[in-house]
Amino acid sequence: MSTYIAPLRDMRFVMTELAGLDGLTALPGFEEATPELADAVLDEAARLATEVLAPLNKTGDEQGARLSKEGVVAADGFAKAYGQFVEGGWSGLSGDPEFGGQGLPELLQAATVEMWNSSNMAFALCPLLTAGATEALRQHGSAELKGRYLPKLVSGAWTGTMNLTEPQAGSDLAAVRTKAVPEDDHYRLYGQKIFITWGDHDMTDNVIHLVLARTPDAPEGVRGISLFVVPKFLLNADGSPGQRNDVHCVSLEHKLGIHASPTCVMSFGDQGGAIGYLVGQENKGLAHMFTMMNEARQKVGIQGLAIAERAYQQAREYAKERVQGRLASSRSGGVVAIIHHPDVRRMLLTMKSQVEAMRAFAYVMAADMDRTHRDPDAAERARRQVRVDLLIPVLKAWCTELGVEIASMGVQVHGGMGYIEETGACQFLRDARIAPIYEGTTGIQAADLIGRKIASDRGAGMAELIAEMRETAAEQVRSTDTQVVSIGAALTTSVQALEEATAWVVQTLTTQPDAALASSVDYLMLAGYVCGGWQMGRAALVASRKSAANEDPDFHRTKLATARYYADKILPGANALLETIRSGASSGSELSIEQF
Amino acid sequence: MSTYIAPLRDMRFVMTELAGLDGLTALPGFEEATPELADAVLDEAARLATEVLAPLNKTGDEQGARLSKEGVVAADGFAKAYGQFVEGGWSGLSGDPEFGGQGLPELLQAATVEMWNSSNMAFALCPLLTAGATEALRQHGSAELKGRYLPKLVSGAWTGTMNLTEPQAGSDLAAVRTKAVPEDDHYRLYGQKIFITWGDHDMTDNVIHLVLARTPDAPEGVRGISLFVVPKFLLNADGSPGQRNDVHCVSLEHKLGIHASPTCVMSFGDQGGAIGYLVGQENKGLAHMFTMMNEARQKVGIQGLAIAERAYQQAREYAKERVQGRLASSRSGGVVAIIHHPDVRRMLLTMKSQVEAMRAFAYVMAADMDRTHRDPDAAERARRQVRVDLLIPVLKAWCTELGVEIASMGVQVHGGMGYIEETGACQFLRDARIAPIYEGTTGIQAADLIGRKIASDRGAGMAELIAEMRETAAEQVRSTDTQVVSIGAALTTSVQALEEATAWVVQTLTTQPDAALASSVDYLMLAGYVCGGWQMGRAALVASRKSAANEDPDFHRTKLATARYYADKILPGANALLETIRSGASSGSELSIEQF
Structure with a gap:
């Protein structure tokens, strides 16, 4: 099995260029979150993930947790690793300083959550749930309850x-x-x-x-x-x-x-x-519980991204090592590593481009969450809150659905070896499969998106988002870089599709709620692909500029190629969802139970 | 776990109305394959599948086969079940009468293969491989080898x-x-x-x-x-x-x-x-081996269909039993079985409509295989052979890819219960995941489709198929049934997309083979969806006519609704593949290995 390597270069790109880490540092309370500190935090987290958590992923899968008379016993090595996790201060990274937390941005936390889940999703669930419980208690508990429980929860001691x-x-x-x-x-x-x-x-x-x-x-x-x-x-x-x-x-x-x-x-x-x-x-209780559910849903969305990243790394390394077959374009040549085969490239780029889109989407949302907490302007805080509330179900469901697809594609890249448990690729598929289910299934997220979020303001929040997306697309189309122009044209089409789909949902919700619900998952997925495409478009603008300025040109040209791939290969399928959305329940609502 | 029930009504519809069982009976050698005999065979096969094979599916999964000093020991009950399988004459159903086979049509065999694989895919693999080996020996072995081995292989004794x-x-x-x-x-x-x-x-x-x-x-x-x-x-x-x-x-x-x-x-x-x-x-040897590989690929395609059918049945029964939540359209109402929820219907109909499309595609191809063997007209035999050779990779890859998607959706319908092994839904996903890999991965099938089949006649065989599809679509558009007209319009669009995609592939293969290969899987999937859509269109024409004549109207109206669902919800995504196909390798061919 390949070793997990945290994709630090890409994480930093997203944090700095797309999520506005510098801007966050300027917010009250985040003065310490300098780029230098962020760098140090990422490096340390990467070390823990690669050296401590990743090696326990497969053994934990094989052994599992077990129930003894005294209670549940974690898999070998997990207790020690958890001790190191707590000792490193990772539990309280974004926690409330009043209770011992470090008060660092959610943006930084998002990157660490990705690493924990890429390296060991089963382990990472423990702090994920702790964070949700902590937040519910912090927001709704009495001073006494908070005093007795929060310090231990924030530190991760409990x-x-x-x-x-x-x-x-x-x-x-x-x-x-x-x-x-x-x-x-x-x-x-x-x-x-x-x-x-x-x-x-x-x-x-x-x-x-x-x-x-x-x-x-x-x-x-x-x-x-x-x-x-x-x-x-x-x-x-x-x-x-x-x-x-x-x-x-x-x-x-x-x-x-x-x-x-x-x-x-x-x-x-x-x-x-x-x-x-x-x-x-x-x-x-339900309202209070939603506090922790929103918190957890954001992190489960990151799980989808994380397991996809891990599956991609595994497939990529296998494709580089595995030598098999010759290229159609040079029959005379010798056998090559399968990464040279066009269809293997297709699979790897389908994985890579969507992983990058998910990461950008997730991190930008984490930064928005930070702004809802820390922006000095109340109107701006409120505006960001609308955005976060709108997109949390999209992040949760879209990233976790993609997590399953990408993990499955990772198995496919391996051919027969992928189906053998020893290889490790199918663990990622097995692990990934829970994420679209727990913390609210994809159907529940979609019902929340249209029934609560879109319905509550008749699409106004989505319209504001779409307007921002259009600005990006317009800027792309004005670019002198033909690749960027092409990506911008694709984004323009997709944004249009999202706008038309939103209009259909808003209208249909009141007249035929069941038809709107029948299209809710397709709508959510469309929103996810377009949100991802928007961030890839923003990334392409930055990458084109930096590449032209000869700043780390190899990295930025790769980023541009990946954004192009997403625009050419991923967005067309997303656009087609507009048509399926508009068909509503199609013939589905006519059928009696016996006709299924 | 739900019980497997063979979908006999739908199987008979496809065999009779779409695959032309009556016409097959008229071919020399198939005189005995009357509709009455076919009925009796299906009933008996269904009994064996439900009563003998299905009960061993979960226990076999849990126990597995094991290696002892004396060799491999099959899971408990498998040897006895295999004995019953042989005794029932199932191994030699379509086998050569010269060696003890019953010489019945592949069409009938296809339906039984579906049942074996729906009820117990692990078991069904054993006769599946035997059939391939038998065919290779029958076609290429010496008289002596055939005499010594074939009778025992045909009977299944070995x-x-x-x-x-x-x-x-x-x-x-x-x-x-x-x-x-x-x-x-x-x-x-x-x-x-x-x-x-x-x-x-x-x-x-x-x-x-x-x-x-x-x-x-x-x-x-x-x-x-x-x-x-x-x-x-x-x-x-x-x-x-x-x-x-x-x-x-x-x-x-x-x-x-x-x-x-x-x-x-x-x-x-x-x-x-x-x-x-x-x-x-x-x-x-390679040419001889291809004999058994083609044979096996057709049956693995049916596996994809079979496991999807089984996953659908499991999800449908769960959705009927599981009571949870209220309908948005009647907030005052009580809690309902989840099959009433629009998003659950969406999932079930996505499964059901694609299962029916796969079945029609697979059975029609089986009947084509019969015609390649038995049609008295040599030109017709040759024409059918072109069709079969063209579509075997499509059947294999499209049905098995869908098998995974549908089994995964089956897990989703169950919510949290789907992730628990006891429920049984995730076994179908685990089992289904091998089918797009073995007997040639999806990528290998796609390379075969464009590099051998399309390249060999520059798309002539596909053009002939497309012409037949257009006739169906034209007949639909002329219908007085508005549902059929609507389905016909959708099919027309999709056939057009397939035609344009084929033209692109034919052209690109010679100029940029790697770009063509980068789009080969998308092209194969488009072909699969459209082949399925064609058969659903043919089914809709029959169903509309019979429903209007008040023949079994409930069944035929359901069939029509399912065809409509496929046209509205499945075909638009397929059409979008045209755009991704035309983008070729997109930016994928530019990247160096290090840039992945």
Whole structure:
């Protein structure tokens, strides 16, 4: 198997040229986030990812986490690696300084999250969930709760979980049945949660569960759900872990992938009731939980990018080494490495160009998230928030769907060797396959995109985005670089398609909501491809300028070629989605169940 | 997990209305293949698939085949099931009556192959390889070899294998190094072959290997390869298995899927030389082997269809049972089965419509194969052969690529449950993933399509196909059924795209072969979608007529709706391939290896 090498050059390009790292540094609170610091952080993260996390990826897959009488035991080496992760301060990189975090930008965090997930997705899920739990507690917890739990969560000394799903409820949180009965200053929880990622383990001395449950007199449906914090070990007066709480992992799922990430069935209250503390207001649990879900969705989107990058690296290295066949263009020549074959190039460039588009999209959004927190101008903060809210479902679903496609293509590049587990390529496919499902399936993201985000402002936020995209396309078309002009022409067509599709969605939502929903995933995917194309277009402008100025010309010419490839090969298929979107439910809504 | 139910109604529709079963019955040698016999055969096959093979699918996946000191041991129950398969006469269904086969049409065989692969793909690989070996021996073996081996292969009493690939050679057969040294009336073979499907097992008392090797003075490259038959047990004078031959399975691959199908590393000649017999002419082995590869490629295409059908059934049943969420179109209503959700319908219909398109394409080609063998008119036989040769790579690659996509979508329909192995949906994805790789990767099929088939007649065979497609589209556009008119309009656009793409390929092949190859997979996929669309168009014409005549109106209206869905939702993406095809290698050919 190839070694994971963090794509630092490309990460820096995106952070600096597209996501505006310099501008972030100028924001209050980010004074320390200088390019020099960012460089140092990236280098250190890359070292941890390559030297510590990556070597555990395959062994973790083979061994998996296991359930013992004492609870879940992480795969060999994971506890030690997690210790190094915490010691390096990675858990609190963008965390609130009030609770011990380093307060660095989400943009920097995004790059590190990519590295953790490229090198070891199963491992990376643990801090991913912790970050979500931390953020929910930080925003909605009482001062006392925050004081007792946040420092340990921010540092990573303890990990956090999200307990939403119940058997038979799935994505429908209205059906949550876990009970929370008030008692003194706390509640006692009773119920079962499923699909709880890293719900238990032996890597830290406490695990902090955030749990959705219903109080006795709560109304039906989503308006009767409250959020609780339920520690695995109750805290002593001095804050140290004390008595074992009545929450236990009762079984682990046997999954297609991410074997080293324990997916737990968690039982609350089998022995008298799990003690929990209300977070925020009673019956406002769903809103509070969305805080952590948005956080987690952004990071799961980055997972899609990360696993695609890893699959690309694996395929690229194999294609360079594997010698087989001759070129049609020179029959007299000898056998060549398969990377010279046009169809292998097609696959590698399909992977590479989309990975770069995803990265640019994800990092630019992370920088937007930073601006929603730190921009001194309230109007600008609000404007960025609209953009982030609009695009989080797109980032989550588009990147994770592409993650599966690209990991599958990575298998294909290997031919027969790709199908052998030893090669390592199919682990990436198995791991990638969860990402379009958890934290809200692609269908859920698409329903959120059109039903909440587009519907709420009748497409105004999308229109603003489209206007910005048009500016980029116009600038490209005015370029003296014919490659850039060509990319700009492709982007113009795609932006037009997105605009027309948005108009159709806005109109159809009110008249035929089911038809709009039938096209929602196609619409989301179109938005994703065009967002990616926009960033590739911006990258092409920079790359053309720098290449002309003879600045790192090899890198910038490659970037330009990749952007061109994306415009020529990826965008046409995206444009075709306009037609499928407009066909709505087609004949699908006519069929009775028996006709399927 | 859902039970596999053979889609007999749809199979019969395709066989009768699209593939012309009645016409086949009129051909010499097929007199017995009456619709009544076909019905009885389908019913019996469905019973075996559902009752015997399907129940072993999951247990076979979990247990896998294993290597013991005595050789490979098949998963529990497989030997008994194979016995029933042989006893039922399924192995020789379309086999040569001279050697005990039933001589029934390939069309009927295609339907049974679909059932075996839907119910248990790992099992079905064993007869699939046997059929290829049988055909190569039948066409190229001496009378003596045929007399000794064919009756047992046709009956399935013995199984056959294809030994092509060697380590480091992969798809490049020019690099084959296995030696065959003449000795008396036979040869002694020395070498190692990898990726040998069902290369050894304990289900029959002999295994017959067809092996590519080089004689001592053979020329370099593909012109120096000969084909040999190497039995696991040498035959006694009476034809019974006698002395153990020097060919052994030395290890099994640990694969992503098809765990119950042993993928063997086969070693020839470790203990003095494996005795083998020349099949056909020396140094003509590659041509002889292509006989079995074409045979196998057609069946692997059907595998893609079969696993997609199975994944569809699993997803459909889950979607009917799983109750979750409310409809946007009736917020006041209660929770519903997820099959009512528009996005779940989208996924199911994307699966269903493509499965039906693949089935129609595959069965029509099987009937064409029958006509190449049995049509009394030599010109017609030749014409059909051109069609079959042209479309086999399309069938193989398009159906298997779709098999992966559809199996992956099947996982998605299940949400979180899809990722749990217990549910069974991800086995289909794991199993499906091999099909675009073995028997020639998608890239190899595409190179064959444009480099051999299209190049050999400069697109004349494709032009003839396109002309037939246009007739269908024209008939649709003249229909009084507005649905049919709409489908016909979509088909017209797609046929036009295929025609323009073919013109581009023909032209580019001579001027820039690498650019043509860079677009070859896109071209193959376009051809596949349009071939599928053509058959769906033909189906729509029949369905509209029968529905209007009130013949089985529910079935025919469903068929029409599915064809409409394919036209509205699948064809637009296919049409977009024209643009990506024309962009050739885009910027891909400019990049140096280091720039990847």
